[in-house]
Amino acid sequence: MIELKNDRLLRALLRQPVDVTPVWIMRQAGRYLPEYRAVREQAGDFKTLCTTPELACEVTLQPLRRFPLDAAILFSDILTIPDAMGLELYFTEGEGPQFRKPVRTAADVDALPVPDPEVELRYVMDAVRLVRRELNGKVPLIGFAGSPWTLATYMVEGGGSKDFGLVKRMMFDQPALMHRLLDVLADAVTAYLNAQVAAGAQALMLFDTWGGVLTPRDYRAFSLQYMERIVRGLTREHEGRRVPVILFTKNGGQWLEVMAATGCDALGVDWTTDLGDARMRVGNSVALQGNMDPSVLYASAERIRHEVGTILESYGNGSGHVFNLGHGIHQHADPERVAVVVDAVHDLSRPYHQA
Amino acid sequence: MIELKNDRLLRALLRQPVDVTPVWIMRQAGRYLPEYRAVREQAGDFKTLCTTPELACEVTLQPLRRFPLDAAILFSDILTIPDAMGLELYFTEGEGPQFRKPVRTAADVDALPVPDPEVELRYVMDAVRLVRRELNGKVPLIGFAGSPWTLATYMVEGGGSKDFGLVKRMMFDQPALMHRLLDVLADAVTAYLNAQVAAGAQALMLFDTWGGVLTPRDYRAFSLQYMERIVRGLTREHEGRRVPVILFTKNGGQWLEVMAATGCDALGVDWTTDLGDARMRVGNSVALQGNMDPSVLYASAERIRHEVGTILESYGNGSGHVFNLGHGIHQHADPERVAVVVDAVHDLSRPYHQA
Numbered sequence: 019m020i021e022l023k024n025d026r027l028l029r030a031l032l033r034q035p036v037d038v039t040p041v042w043i044m045r046q047a048g049r050y051l052p053e054y055r056a057v058r059e060q061a062g063d064f065k066t067l068c069t070t071p072e073l074a075c076e077v078t079l080q081p082l083r084r085f086p087l088d089a090a091i092l093f094s095d096i097l098t099i100p101d102a103m104g105l106e107l108y109f110t111e112g113e114g115p116q117f118r119k120p121v122r123t124a125a126d127v128d129a130l131p132v133p134d135p136e137v138e139l140r141y142v143m144d145a146v147r148l149v150r151r152e153l154n155g156k157v158p159l160i161g162f163a164g165s166p167w168t169l170a171t172y173m174v175e176g177g178g179s180k181d182f183g184l185v186k187r188m189m190f191d192q193p194a195l196m197h198r199l200l201d202v203l204a205d206a207v208t209a210y211l212n213a214q215v216a217a218g219a220q221a222l223m224l225f226d227t228w229g230g231v232l233t234p235r236d237y238r239a240f241s242l243q244y245m246e247r248i249v250r251g252l253t254r255e256h257e258g259r260r261v262p263v264i265l266f267t268k269n270g271g272q273w274l275e276v277m278a279a280t281g282c283d284a285l286g287v288d289w290t291t292d293l294g295d296a297r298m299r300v301g302n303s304v305a306l307q308g309n310m311d312p313s314v315l316y317a318s319a320e321r322i323r324h325e326v327g328t329i330l331e332s333y334g335n336g337s338g339h340v341f342n343l344g345h346g347i348h349q350h351a352d353p354e355r356v357a358v359v360v361d362a363v364h365d366l367s368r369p370y371h372q373a
Numbered sequence: 374m375i376e377l378k379n380d381r382l383l384r385a386l387l388r389q390p391v392d393v394t395p396v397w398i399m400r401q402a403g404r405y406l407p408e409y410r411a412v413r414e415q416a417g418d419f420k421t422l423c424t425t426p427e428l429a430c431e432v433t434l435q436p437l438r439r440f441p442l443d444a445a446i447l448f449s450d451i452l453t454i455p456d457a458m459g460l461e462l463y464f465t466e467g468e469g470p471q472f473r474k475p476v477r478t479a480a481d482v483d484a485l486p487v488p489d490p491e492v493e494l495r496y497v498m499d500a501v502r503l504v505r506r507e508l509n510g511k512v513p514l515i516g517f518a519g520s521p522w523t524l525a526t527y528m529v530e531g532g533g534s535k536d537f538g539l540v541k542r543m544m545f546d547q548p549a550l551m552h553r554l555l556d557v558l559a560d561a562v563t564a565y566l567n568a569q570v571a572a573g574a575q576a577l578m579l580f581d582t583w584g585g586v587l588t589p590r591d592y593r594a595f596s597l598q599y600m601e602r603i604v605r606g607l608t609r610e611h612e613g614r615r616v617p618v619i620l621f622t623k624n625g626g627q628w629l630e631v632m633a634a635t636g637c638d639a640l641g642v643d644w645t646t647d648l649g650d651a652r653m654r655v656g657n658s659v660a661l662q663g664n665m666d667p668s669v670l671y672a673s674a675e676r677i678r679h680e681v682g683t684i685l686e687s688y689g690n691g692s693g694h695v696f697n698l699g700h701g702i703h704q705h706a707d708p709e710r711v712a713v714v715v716d717a718v719h720d721l722s723r724p725y726h727q728a
Contacts, residue, residue, distance in 0.1 A: 181703050183671045190672035190680075233666060234647045235683075271627050272645060289588045290627060311588060316538045317545035325545075328590075348536050 019257060020155040022220070027089040027158050031221060031262035031284045031305050033338040039330060039367035040088035041360050042160070045346035046081040047093040051353055053080050064109045068095050071144040078149050082157065084353060085360045088340075089157050089221070090149060092214070094142055096164030096225055099206050100173045102133035113177070120176035122184070124192075127199045132206045135213030142210075143217040150218035161219025163211050165226035165267075166203035166248075167241035170196070182231055189240055196240065204244040208251040215253045215261055223264040223286070224248065230269025237273060246280040264307055268345060271296075278304045288344035294332040306333065307340040310359070315351040319358045326362040335370050374612060375510040377575070382444040382513050386576060386617035386639045386660050388693040394685060394722035395443035396715050397515070400701035401436040402448040406708055408435050419464045423450050426499040433504050437512065439708060440715045443695075444512050444576070445504060447569070449497055451519030451580055454561050455528045457488035468532070475531035477539070479547075482554045487561045490568030497565075498572040505573035516574025518566050520581035520622075521558035521603075522596035525551070537586055544595055551595065559599040563606040570608045570616055578619040578641070579603065585624025592628060601635040619662055623700060626651070633659045643699035649687040661688065662695040665714070670706040674713045681717040690725050 022028075026040035048054055054077050061067040068074060078093040097115050101107035106118035121127055133139055149159055172178070174185035189196045211222050229241040245265060254261055265277050266286025277285050278300040287296050287308035296306055314325045326341070333339040341363040347356070377383075381395035403409055409432050416422040423429060433448040452470050456462035461473035476482055488494055504514055527533070529540035544551045566577050584596040600620060609616055620632050621641025632640050633655040642651050642663035651661055669680045681696070688694040696718045702711070 181668055181705075183668055183703070183705065186666070186668040187671040190669060190676045230645065233644045234650075237645075269624065269645065290585065290624065292589045295589075311541070313536055313538055313541040314545060316542040321545045348538070350536075350538065 022158060022259075023155050024088055024157045027160075027340060028221060028259065028262060030337050030340050031264065031307075032260060033302070033305050033336075035373075036337050036371055037368070038364045038371060039333075039339050039341050041341040041363040042087050042089040042091065043081070043347050043356060043359070044091075044343055046085075046087065046091065046356075047077045048347060049349040050347055050351040050356075051080055051084070064095075065107065068093070068098065069141045071141055071148050074141075074145040075148040075152060078145070079152055081356075082153075085357055086364065087157065087360060089160050090153055091160040091162065091223070092142075092146060092149060092219070094145065094162070096162070096169065096227075097172060098139060098142055099133065099163065099203070099210055100169055102138035103130050103206070105173060115172065116177035117173065121170075121173045121199065124195055124198075127195055127202070130199070130202050132202060132209060135210050139210060139213070143213055146214050146217035146219055158220035159218060160221045160223055160264075161211060161214030162223040162225060163207045165224055165229060165241055166200040166207060166244040167232075168226050168228045169203050169207075170199050171228045173199070182228070189236065200240060200244045204247050208248050211248070212251075212253045215256050219261070220256075220259065221262045221264065222252065223266060224282075226265070226267040226270065229267040234273065237267075237270075238276060241267070242273070242276060242280065245282075249281045262305075264340075266307070274299050284340065286342070290344075292332055293329055293339070294334060297333060297338075302338075305338040305340065307342050309342070309344040312343045312345055312348050312351065315347065315355045315359070319355065322355060322358045323362045323366070326359060327366050330363070330367050330370060333370070337371065341367070377513060377614075378510050379443055379512045382515075382695060383576060383614065383617060385692050385695050386619065386662075387615060388657070388660050388691075390728075391692050391726055392723070393719045393726060394688075394694050394696050396696040396718040397442050397444040397446065398436070398702050398711060398714070399446075399698055401440075401442065401446065401711075402432045403702060404704035405702055405706040405711075406435055406439070419450075420462065423448070423453065424496045426496055426503050429496075429500040430503040430507060433500070434507055436711075437508075440712055441719065442512065442715060444515050445508055446515040446517065446578070447497075447501060447504060447574065449500065449517070451517070451524065451582075452527055453494060453497055454488065454518065454558070454565055455524055457493035458485050458561070460528060470527065471532035472528065476525075476528045476554065479550055479553075482550055482557070485554070485557050487557060487564060490565050494565060494568070498568055501569050501572035501574055513575035514573060515576045515578055515619075516566060516569030517578040517580060518562045520579055520584060520596055521555040521562060521599040522587075523581050523583045524558050524562075525554050526583045528554070537583070544591065555595065555599045559602050563603050566603070567606075567608050570611050574616070575611075575614070576617045576619065577607065578621060579637075581620070581622040581625065584622040589628065592622075592625075593631060596622070597628070597631060597635065600637075604636045617660075619695075621662070629654050639695065641697070645699075647687055648684055648694070649689060652688060652693075657693075660693040660695065662697050664697070664699040667698045667700055667703050667706065670702065670710045670714070674710065677710060677713045678717045678721070681714060682721050685718070685722050685725060688725070692726065696722070 262283035264284040265282040271291035284305035289311040429448045617638035619639040620637040626646035639660035644666040
């Protein structure tokens with residue numbers, strides 16, 4: 019087994035001492051990088067990029083060649099699971115992801131299989147194995163999945179949505195059916211994430227992109243409950259180390275306390291919550307990841323450094339903070355500005371980690 | 374002066390006893406009504422509809438003919454002010470509002486006039502006067518404006534935006550310039566709302582649609598501060614009655630306490646906050662308006678009644694609640710379902726108002 023040379027991310031997620039605050043960027047392998055766009059063009063389409071392990075591995079590693087990031091995150095898509103369930107995912111330029119076979123009826127829900135990660139999703143596991151080999155212990159690899167509720171929104175709507183009319187109608191009028199759908203998704207996500215750990219993922223993140231469109235009551239019943247079940251079912255020790263789990267609900271700033279109670283190790287926080295307030299609210303129960311507004315990358319280098327400093331100061335002394343944006347990086351961000359962020363985090367955080 | 378026959382809205386906003394909880398619906402005069410679409414078609418385009426007092430009056434009154442609503446809200450658009458400042462507002466089908474002359478430079482900002490509401494915005498004041506006359510005391514008329522920050526986002530971006538890259542870049546890199554822009558907007562909004570009161574508006578609402586895309590710190594500095602200045606500058610007594618002011622920041626559920634401290638009479642609350650929790654947080658300082666998810670209107674009548682009941686129960690006993698959706702009604706909502714909401718609010722709220 020190859021020794022992990024930089025374990026700041028894993029230590030910070032477990033609130034163990036670190037020398038500086040670790041940093042990675044959501045969607046760090048993405049369209050803002052010209053070298054990504056080149057591979058994407060070579061692949062022909064987004065889905066081919068996701069399903070070809072060599073290409074997925076290549077774009078996963080690209081940002082690490084540019085920036086001294088403290089983690090790699092597998093290049094993939096949250097909709098691999100519904101695709102493996104037979105919904106036939108496709109991408110149209112400018113339209114976002116869509117499914118040829120959305121889930122609308124009880125018969126549709128009851129026909130959904132739990133995919134075998136090493137069969138229908140083998141291309142993901144092969145990518146994980148390849149990235150781990152190529153990383154050669156440089157930084158840890160984060161695996162991820164979408165939350166059941168978030169996957170359900172795409173599966174029922176047949177793609178992205180503005181008002182979530184179809185999926186919410188199912189939730190309101192056929193709650194038992196919605197629970198059956200979320201139930202099979204929770205099983206599928208658990209199996210998928212555990213397979214990623216077996217293949218080499220060293221930390222896991224659950225993306226609940228659309229939990230924030232629910233009432234507090236519906237969030238607990240239709241999103242949080244299933245994420246908690248997943249967290250409880252995950253492999254938490256592998257290769258002699260703890261595998262930390264990060265939970266992120268976009269626009270979930272009002273619900274950090276209940277999120278922290280799921281048994282996860284860390285919460286992703288978006289920029290509408292002050293990190294210091296978030297830390298007071300969750301106490302020592304979890305680490306926090308975030309939370310710079312991605313649009314700060316449009317500002318000057320000086321202003322970016324200032325913002326990084328403000329966020330580090332807000333979190334304060336000691337471990338338990340992983341610096342990140344509060345949402346995925348925008349496609350028009352300038353890579354030079356990302357370098358400013360990464361350097362500023364490492365530079366400016368040192369004083370907060372002196373005993 | 375004609376007596377106001379139904380003053381539930383005004384009483385509830387001032388936390389005075391009422392017989393039942395008053396209800397109105399954000400965007401109640403809108404595309405979900407076939408009679409609105411007919412007038413819209415007759416007008417030819419959205420802007421003509423806004424700028425022709427007789428047509429604006431007609432669509433303002435339409436929902437009141439269908440439903441026993443407790444308030445009328447002037448049919449207009451928040452972008453009338455920037456249009457009156459010379460930015461040349463236009464609408465393209467499916468594109469949303471756009472400006473021919475967006476505000477990008479210091480020279481652009483410094484050239485902005487504060488419009489005279491009875492000159493450049495006379496069509497709005499004429500519509501207010503006309504609606505008041507036609508209402509003939511049936512229910513009170515609500516006037517409104519966009520918050521300075523929200524107006525600034527459209528003015529700098531030149532229309533709607535996904536990442537608010539331009540307006541945030543101005544805020545981050547040229548904060549003094551951004552404050553100058555917000556300053557002139559605060560003056561313009563104050564004059565505009567006071568003119569609406571003089572023309573006959575009996576309650577006012579400030580829509581901060583985009584304050585929720587800011588950090589807590591930037592929200593206070595760039596949105597809330599200016600709304601507070603507006604609230605302090607408003608005519609609060611007219612025609613022998615108090616003119617209540619409602620403040621609404623979409624996705625502002627984390628900031629209710631500071632919003633309540635602006636001196637407003639009521640807060641709009643979206644559905645991501647439990648109304649009972651919100652009431653505990655703001656105490657007796659303000660009334661609350663909201664907060665049903667507009668997508669509940671896609672559910673069955675039975676389910677809608679249940680949701681109305683849950684929201685009324687969450688608020689609990691006594692006055693201080695105005696029932697509404699947590700955001701504007703969706704264009705595909707069925708008018709029959711709106712009738713269910715209005716009736717359910719009046720039916721089910723009576724027990725909460727018994728001494």
